[in-house]
Amino acid sequence: MTPSGSSPQTGVRPRLPAGIWALGLVSMLMDISSEMIHALLPVYLVGALGASTLAVGVIEGIAEATAAITKVFSGALSDWLGRRKLLAAIGYGLAAFTKPVFPLADTVGWVVAARFVDRIGKGIRGAPRDALIADLAPPGLRGAAFGLRQSLDTTGAFLGPLVAIGLMALTGGDIRLVFWVAVLPAFGAFALISLAVHDVPRPGAERVRAPLSRAELARLPAAYWWVVGISAVFTVARFSEAFLVLRAQELGVALAWIPAVLVVMNVVYSLSSYPVGVLADRMHRGSLLGLGFAMLVAADLALALVDGLPGLALGVALWGLHMGMTQGLLAALVADAAPAELRGTAFGVFNLAGGLALLVASVVAGGLWDAFGSRATFLCGAAFAALALAGLAWRRPDSARG
DSSP states (O other), X not given: OOOTTOOTTTOOOOOOOHHHHHHHHHHHHHHHHHHHHHXXXXXXXXIXXXXXXXXXXXHHHHHHHHHHHHHHHHHHHHHHHSOXXXXXXXXXXXXXXXXXXXXXXXXXXXXXXXXXXXXXXXXXXXXXXXXXXXXXXXXXXXHHHHHHHHHHHHHHHHHHHHHHHHHHHHHXXXXXXXXXXXXXXXXXXXXXXXXXXXXXXXXXGGSOSXXXXXXXXXXXXXXXXXXXXXXXXXHHHSOOTHHHHHHHHHTTOOGGGTTHHHHHHHHHHHHHHHHHHHHHTTSOHHHHHHHHHHHHHHHHHHHHHSOHHHHHHHHHHHHHHHHHHHHHHHHHHHHHHSOGGGHHHHHHHXXXXXXXXXXXXXXXXXXXXXXXXXXXXXXXXXXXXXXXXXXXXXXXOSOOOX
């Protein structure tokens, strides 16, 4: 199957299809909504609802693990049905309809329930959306396609906290009002994917009868499983960004300005994702990935060892740079390695491994923080990132280009 937009006969480098731009805008709108909430949720849990730092780590870890587990089944279902857009739209819709629960919640239990259902929506949409991007993208532009989607997604991730900062300043710190405003872009994302995104037609022969069966999983090559493994180790080092927010609070940053932490991180993340994706289509991807791993080591060391706001700013900026250099690139490596008819399953398993690793990372990070302080948390993260970098140096990805 030749992905939409390619033109191998003319020799003209193809452009990214409109569907990829639409999916990027959908991600941006949903991230505006989610990050308006996420930027304030750790502080709301600890300050207003009395939760411990360990509880924040457990809640974040369970939320992300729930999304990861759901992605396995939604990805496999998209392979079986051959209808990736339908499942992605259901996931975005579920997330949109869950958003009003956050401003209505007055106990930790309600927040946990809301995060749980919201992450189920994320899980349902994640693998089918990524597989649809791989279906739509010309083979030589997969790095750029995933980089663009990640860049637009992350643009939403810094616009969300900016809106939250403005609303907090205007309303005297009314967190619930910020949560209510966050409902609007979520429903915009649901409307856009419903109207502007379409599946790539696939012959029935390319569909699989049992995507999660042993026989079908055995068709995923060793190069794919290597990407899954090295990404899981790396994710143990990349615990929830909630701990960046808590580090800012620890350093005495005013409540209204705490969302600026995620703004800085996501501005760097957004600005780096697409250029790195384009670069990954032209050079060896393993070298770029290794540099991204090194940026996380540097970020953790800055957050642990450099005192005050300069250390926070440097660490947060490097954290955003490592995200921009790794997340879209890892997705492109999965798309390269997986057979086209099993891409949904491949992305689902990949995200499951990452989600379980994030659960472990967030719980350990919260426990270390409560027992030994923030420095131990970030030094542990640096050690695991260095371990992933060593594994990458030992064996680079088989695919050098898109």
